[in-house]
Amino acid sequence: MSASALPATPTEGLDSSRFAQHLSQRAYLPAWWLETKKAAFNQFTALPLPSRTDETWRFSNLKGLDLSGFTLPEDPASQIPNHSAFPQTAEIVFSNRQLVARSTVPAELAAKGVIFAPLDEALQNHGDLVKQYFQKHPAQLGSEKFVALNTAFTAAGALLYVPADVEVALPFVVQHTLTGNNVAAFPHTIVVLGPRAKATLVEFFISGGAATDRQLASGVNDLHAAEGAQLTYVGAQHWSRETLAFQVNSIVAERDARVLSLNLHLGGRQARHESNSRLLGPGAHSEMLALTVADGAQEFDQRTLQTHVAPHTTSNLLYKNALLDTAKTIFSGLIIVEPDAQKTDAYQKNRNLMLSDAAEAHSLPGLEIQANDVKCSHGSTSARIDAEQEFYLQSRGINPAESRRLLVAAFFEEVLEKLENEDLHRALTGLIASQFKR
Amino acid sequence: MKPPTELDAPPAPDADALAADPSVENPVAGIDQAVGDFTYDVKYEFDAGSGLNENVIRYISGVKKEADWILDFRLKAYQTFLDKPMPTHWATKDLENINFDKIRYYLAQGQKPKRTWDEVPDDIKKTFERLGIPEQERKFLAGVEAQFDSEAAYSNVKDIVAKQGVIFLNSTEALREHPEIFRKWFGKVIPTGDNKFSALNSAVFSGGSFIYVPPGVKVAMPLQAYFRINAENFGQFERTLIIADEGAEVTYMEGCTAPKFSTSTLHSAVVELVALKGAKIQYITVQNWAPNVFNLVTKRGLAMEDAEIKWIDCNIGSRLTMKYPGVVLKGKRARGEVVSIALANDGQHQDTGAKMIHAADDTSSLIVSKSISVGQGRATYRGVVHIPKHLKGCKNNTECDALLINTNSRTDTYPAIVVRGDTHAVQHEASVSKVSEDMIFYMQQRGLTEAQAMSLAVNGFVNDLVRQFPMEYSVELKRLIDLEMEGSVG
Numbered sequence: 058m059s060a061s062a063l064p065a066t067p068t069e070g071l072d073s074s075r076f077a078q079h080l081s082q083r084a085y086l087p088a089w090w091l092e093t094k095k096a097a098f099n100q101f102t103a104l105p106l107p108s109r110t111d112e113t114w115r116f117s118n119l120k121g122l123d124l125s126g127f128t129l130p131e132d133p134a135s136q137i138p139n140h141s142a143f144p145q146t147a148e149i150v151f152s153n154r155q156l157v158a159r160s161t162v163p164a165e166l167a168a169k170g171v172i173f174a175p176l177d178e179a180l181q182n183h184g185d186l187v188k189q190y191f192q193k194h195p196a197q198l199g200s201e202k203f204v205a206l207n208t209a210f211t212a213a214g215a216l217l218y219v220p221a222d223v224e225v226a227l228p229f230v231v232q233h234t235l236t237g238n239n240v241a242a243f244p245h246t247i248v249v250l251g252p253r254a255k256a257t258l259v260e261f262f263i264s265g266g267a268a269t270d271r272q273l274a275s276g277v278n279d280l281h282a283a284e285g286a287q288l289t290y291v292g293a294q295h296w297s298r299e300t301l302a303f304q305v306n307s308i309v310a311e312r313d314a315r316v317l318s319l320n321l322h323l324g325g326r327q328a329r330h331e332s333n334s335r336l337l338g339p340g341a342h343s344e345m346l347a348l349t350v351a352d353g354a355q356e357f358d359q360r361t362l363q364t365h366v367a368p369h370t371t372s373n374l375l376y377k378n379a380l381l382d383t384a385k386t387i388f389s390g391l392i393i394v395e396p397d398a399q400k401t402d403a404y405q406k407n408r409n410l411m412l413s414d415a416a417e418a419h420s421l422p423g424l425e426i427q428a429n430d431v432k433c434s435h436g437s438t439s440a441r442i443d444a445e446q447e448f449y450l451q452s453r454g455i456n457p458a459e460s461r462r463l464l465v466a467a468f469f470e471e472v473l474e475k476l477e478n479e480d481l482h483r484a485l486t487g488l489i490a491s492q493f494k495r
Numbered sequence: 496m497k498p499p500t501e502l503d504a505p506p507a508p509d510a511d512a513l514a515a516d517p518s519v520e521n522p523v524a525g526i527d528q529a530v531g532d533f534t535y536d537v538k539y540e541f542d543a544g545s546g547l548n549e550n551v552i553r554y555i556s557g558v559k560k561e562a563d564w565i566l567d568f569r570l571k572a573y574q575t576f577l578d579k580p581m582p583t584h585w586a587t588k589d590l591e592n593i594n595f596d597k598i599r600y601y602l603a604q605g606q607k608p609k610r611t612w613d614e615v616p617d618d619i620k621k622t623f624e625r626l627g628i629p630e631q632e633r634k635f636l637a638g639v640e641a642q643f644d645s646e647a648a649y650s651n652v653k654d655i656v657a658k659q660g661v662i663f664l665n666s667t668e669a670l671r672e673h674p675e676i677f678r679k680w681f682g683k684v685i686p687t688g689d690n691k692f693s694a695l696n697s698a699v700f701s702g703g704s705f706i707y708v709p710p711g712v713k714v715a716m717p718l719q720a721y722f723r724i725n726a727e728n729f730g731q732f733e734r735t736l737i738i739a740d741e742g743a744e745v746t747y748m749e750g751c752t753a754p755k756f757s758t759s760t761l762h763s764a765v766v767e768l769v770a771l772k773g774a775k776i777q778y779i780t781v782q783n784w785a786p787n788v789f790n791l792v793t794k795r796g797l798a799m800e801d802a803e804i805k806w807i808d809c810n811i812g813s814r815l816t817m818k819y820p821g822v823v824l825k826g827k828r829a830r831g832e833v834v835s836i837a838l839a840n841d842g843q844h845q846d847t848g849a850k851m852i853h854a855a856d857d858t859s860s861l862i863v864s865k866s867i868s869v870g871q872g873r874a875t876y877r878g879v880v881h882i883p884k885h886l887k888g889c890k891n892n893t894e895c896d897a898l899l900i901n902t903n904s905r906t907d908t909y910p911a912i913v914v915r916g917d918t919h920a921v922q923h924e925a926s927v928s929k930v931s932e933d934m935i936f937y938m939q940q941r942g943l944t945e946a947q948a949m950s951l952a953v954n955g956f957v958n959d960l961v962r963q964f965p966m967e968y969s970v971e972l973k974r975l976i977d978l979e980m981e982g983s984v985g
Contacts, residue, residue: 110584112584115911116911116913396902409914411916411917411919413917414885414916414918415884416915416917417884417913417914417915418912418913418915419911419913420910420913420923421912422908422910422923422925423907423909423910424897424906424925424927425905425906425907426899426927427905428902429868429904429929430902430929431927431929432927432928433926433927434924434926434927435908435923435925436922436923436925437910438922438923439920440920440921441917441919
């Protein structure tokens with residue numbers, strides 16, 4: 058970050074005394090963890106807020122990055138919304154940073170060594186595993202300050218570990234809900250799949266209470282797929298309309314591993330999502346998907362990186378945004394092919410569906426290629442609903458509003474259909490449809 | 496008159512003010528990048544010395560006998576230059592290697608250089624031969640007859656177009672003789688503070704072409720730039736302003752089609768185009784600077800109602816080129832186009848692209864960019880497409896294709912697209928590929944060597960763009976590519 062950035066000042070609300078209190082509540086956790094948190098808090102304090110000349114924040118609303126006045130809630134809400142009404146293996150639910158519900162992993166899976174535990178519990182019982190994978194490959198796409206803030210204050214989070222050769226069909230679910238005004242949440246989820254393991258994790262980020270509640274959320278994920286593993290990660294974000302949200306994803310795929318990540322962005326006043334896929338072994342594949350419904354005056358800021366480190370790796374990115382009202386979206390993606398990563402096949406596509414005359418789409422699809430025997434391309438389109446398609450539907454007797462709804466649904470379906478799990482597919486489709494019923 | 500130091504020295508490597516070694520040997524591609532590096536022993540009548548301060552600017556302005564407002568403009572620009580940071584937060588750090596204190600900002604030749612074709616080094620002659628540049632032009636390009644002898648040819652062009660009312664002068668003359676025409680647009684398309692290098696140019700500019708084409712006049716022959724640039728012999732900071740009045744049409748070509756023999760280290764031009772209602776301007780550049788030149792150029796056109804501006808931009812030489820020709824589509828139905836070819840060889844970074852700023856309804860823009868990276872060369876496409884609020888029916892189509900020749904060649908693409916509203920259609924596509932082995936195999940099977948096959952494939956890659964160039968340029972361009980590709984395989 059540039060020197061011209063605002064000087065770093067301790068953030069009111071999330072200051073050192075609040076941090077000391079947070080730390081003292083966790084004195085029973087491993088020493089390395091407390092040290093990591095301390096270092097992170099210092100880093101958070103030292104790092105400046107992003108400034109105008111930071112390329113990774115180009116086009117972002119920097120004035121909206123106001124962290125002052127937020128507090129850490131200590132009491133769970135009485136009412137907790139639930140989006141996870143589909144068959145699942147196990148679920149962990151947090152409300153206002155407190156663990157409020159959890160279902161245990163079925164005995165047969167537990168016997169095989171599957172671990173699905175809240176972060177604090179995982180730190181006590183599986184500290185070495187957390188230590189090994191926690192921020193092993195930081196995303197580093199611009200939100201380092203907010204990732205440090207997450208590390209300093211994170212408590213609500215989960216570890217999913219699936220050992221070698223174990224396949225779990227139904228998804229694991231983590232729910233984070235935040236209720237109240239001026240409250241903050243810092244979820245951190247770690248998923249580790251051993252060689253040839255297979256699992257799905259679905260994470261929900263939801264605000265309870267009023268849509269006008271001012272909230273702060275800064276979440277981080279470490280997703281790791283070992284040789285031949287198959288990981289599906291779904292993150293569905295439906296924070297309040299006044300939430301400042303960050304979510305930073307780190308995806309690592311080793312030899313022949315396959316990771317599919319799908320992020321659904323619906324809530325927030327200003328929501329930034331960063332995702333970095335690293336393809337470390339030949340045959341690794343990362344499928345990066347995202348859907349955004351941006352309406353009102355929302356700003357969605359998505360930054361991605363596909364890093365091809367090993368030869369014979371593939372990646373495919375498809376980020377779709379539907380823009381209504383005066384909403385604004387930013388997509389900034391980069392494919393990096395490192396010098397040895399010959400035979401890379403990488404694709405990146407951003408499609409913006411413009412549904413309003415005042416909506417604003419920014420697209421920065423980038424490539425940095427340092428090997429020659431590769432197939433890399435990207436595409437970006439920003440356009441309204443295809444008039445011919447609309448006419449076709451209307452000529453079949455479908456009214457204008459309905460034909461429009463159908464075409465928007467079709468726009469999203471191209472992404473959703475990549476999910477194998479039909480129940481999950483249905484749940485997400487319903488969530489998106491609820492955005493258009495206003 | 497100060498004794499010239501750097502420029503009259505023989506081409507010793509340490510004469511380069513930038514301490515950069517433009518890798519004379521090319522280990523991968525086997526091309527001698529230094530073919531264009533030679534100098535003549537020239538005595539300059541006017542020399543502002545090295546380094547930049549207000550006195551240097553006053554000196555330049557004084558030599559040119561400029562009006563006070565121009566001197567003010569220059570001095571203000573100098574302040575802006577000092578205030579502006581280097582754009583290194585997004586651009587290559589190589590920019591930090593420019594030492595502004597070692598650069599000579601103004602040199603003018605008072606004497607006619609007396610040189611014969613025999614004095615031109617053999618390798619340069621050979622290069623010209625292979626490029627197929629006609630004898631007459633070779634002499635010109637070699638700098639043998641840079642000044643007065645070519646003035647005749649230039650005058651011919653000037654006489655013909657003058658009959659149509661076209662004004663074709665250098666920047667100094669134009670601002671002195673026709674301030675009523677040029678002052679209005681001078682520095683308006685590209686404000687002084689646009690970037691650090693446009694500010695630098697505004698402070699020390701000299702040379703370049705100022706052209707005015709009256710309403711309805713269609714200039715039949717392309718106006719050539721290298722006459723003007725070389726007329727001052729040192730056109731590092733040339734300033735060009737072309738105004739095509741309503742319904743006028745003009746094509747302008749600049750650059751050299753052969754290796755440049757310049758030890759200069761920084762070339763920072765500003766080119767402004769103004770196409771009034773219904774006018775058409777086509778601006779063609781073939782840039783082949785020596786591999787020790789920082790080529791940092793700001794080019795932008797303003798297209799009014801129904802006007803059309805097309806940049807054809809070809810970058811083959813230089814150490815670092817940063818150039819993003821732009822069009823501000825100011826009037827309804829205006830059209831902007833950038834056609835760009837870049838070839839980056841060892842030690843070179845071609846950071847080129849386009850800017851399309853839509854500012855009126857129903858405007859359209861097209862960007863087609865093709866780059867070739869050879870050896871350890873790096874080609875970058877950087878572009879902006881901007882469609883702001885409350886506009887209707889704007890269209891943009893962008894295509895970027897990159898070809899990588901060697902295993903360690905590098906290419907980047909950094910577009911930025913901003914679209915507001917639901918009545919526009921914007922598309923961007925980019926692809927990266929290498930020459931297919933099948934293609935090479937097929938041609939080898941037909942008796943071509945691998946190198947010939949590679950050359951042919953590369954020419955095929957850019958062929959659809961090269962065809963848009965005027966005949967003589969396209970022929971030379973193809974040969975230049977052959978030359979650059981030589982030894983890049985095997």
